[in-house]
Every structure is written in structure tokens, then in C-alpha cells.
Amino acid sequence: MGIEAALSTDTVLTTSLQRVINWARRSSIWPMPFATACCGIELMATASSRYDLARFGAEVMRFSPRQSDLLIVAGRIAIKTLPVLQRIYEQMTEPKWVISMGACASTGGVFDTYATVQGCDQFIPVDVYVPGCPPRPEMLIEAVMAIQRIIDEDNIPPKGPDGKRIPLGIALQPNYATRPQPVGLSVSR
Numbered sequence: 001m002g003i004e005a006a007l008s009t010d011t012v013l014t015t016s017l018q019r020v021i022n023w024a025r026r027s028s029i030w031p032m033p034f035a036t037a038c039c040g041i042e043l044m045a046t047a048s049s050r051y052d053l054a055r056f057g058a059e060v061m062r063f064s065p066r067q068s069d070l071l072i073v074a075g076r077i078a079i080k081t082l083p084v085l086q087r088i089y090e091q092m093t094e095p096k097w098v099i100s101m102g103a104c105a106s107t108g109g110v111f112d113t114y115a116t117v118q119g120c121d122q123f124i125p126v127d128v129y130v131p132g133c134p135p136r137p138e139m140l141i142e143a144v145m146a147i148q149r150i151i152d153e154d155n156i157p158p159k160g161p162d163g164k165r166i167p168l169g170i171a172l173q174p175n176y177a178t179r180p181q182p183v184g185l186s187v188s189r
């Protein structure tokens with residue numbers, strides 16, 4: 001890890017137990033991917049070698065809610081699928097966080113139809129919204145880092161008087177500028 005080189009082996013460090021717990025917790029987030037559409041491909045790219053989500057300790061996708069503490073909703077949610085999403089959220093361990101990735105998960109996107117959920121935050125508490133269609137992997141990494149900052153600040157998700165989870169509701173700002181599309185291209189046959 002390199003820390004042995006920076007500190008001699010007989011060095012004593014003191015800190016609070018809570019800080020150690022927060023450090024361990026934020027350095028080992030286990031995501032539960034709920035990827036239903038094209039945003040899922042960007043989610044896969046985020047975990048792959050080019051973007052390497054492992055640098056943030058969050059690459060262990062579990063596909064098992066009882067072992068996960070970060071739900072990433074990536075893609076549109078059909079009304080029929082909604083009970084499955086809710087069941088997965090309820091089965092995840094506490095404390096747990098939720099990222100809504102992309103326009104479809106947050107608002108239904110272009111699918112303004114009776115069969116599509118118009119925002120998963122109507123049914124589960126969302127902590128970080130990631131804009132884009134699809135968001136780039138950098139944006140998803142920024143969302144994971146936002147969750148890590150919350151954990152570092154010991155801001156364990158609060159609950160209201162009724163015992164229900166209060167969502168943090170952090171909306172990320174786009175961190176890239178769109179480029180103009182190429183014009184004047186022709187296809188040779």
C-alpha cells in the first residue's frame with residue numbers, strides 16, 4: 001500500500017473509532033447495479049479498465065442486495081419492474097445509499113408513457129441524481145465520490161419521525177461541454 005514506507009513501523013496513530021469505521025465504509029462501497037437499459041452500458045464502462053471504479057473501492061458489484069450498500073438505478077423502470085426494485089432496496093443492508101443514473105431513472109426521460117415510472121424517487125429515496133442521457137462514466141464516478149464525502153462527514157442517512165429514510169437529494173452538475181456535431185460529411189458508396 002505504500003503507507004509502510006511513509007511511516008516507520010513503530011509509529012502510533014490515534015483517531016476515533018467512528019473515523020476508522022467511516023474510512024473503511026467509504027473505501028469499500030459495494031454497489032448493487034439495477035441496470036435496465038443503455039445507461040447500464042456506461043455503468044459497465046465505469047467498472048472496466050479505462051475508468052476503473054476500483055480506484056474508489058467501489059468495483060465489487062454484488063448482484064445480491066443483502067451484500068450491497070449502494071443501489072445504482074441505471075435505465076428506465078417499467079411499472080412491472082418497480083416491485084422488484086423496491087424489494088431489492090428493502091433487502092439491502094443499512095446504512096445504504098441510492099444513485100439515480102441518467103434521465104430515465106430520474107424522470108422517465110423521453111419515455112413519457114403510462115408503462116414507465118416517471119422518476120424512481122417517487123418510490124425509493126434517491127441520494128444523488130446523475131444527469132445525462134447517458135451520463136459519462138466520469139459523472140457516475142463523481143456520484144460515487146459524493147456518497148463517499150457524505151460518509152466521510154459521518155452523515156449517515158437520516159430518518160424521519162415516521163422511521164422512513166430522508167433522501168439526501170444531491171443533484172450533480174454536468175462537468176463536460178458538448179461538442180458540435182460534424183457537418184458536411186458524405187458517405188461514399
Ligand code: SF4
Pocket residue numbers: 037038039040074075076101102103104105109132133134135
Ligand atoms: S437516460 Fe438515455 S442512455 Fe440512459 S437509459 Fe435512458 S435513454 Fe438510455
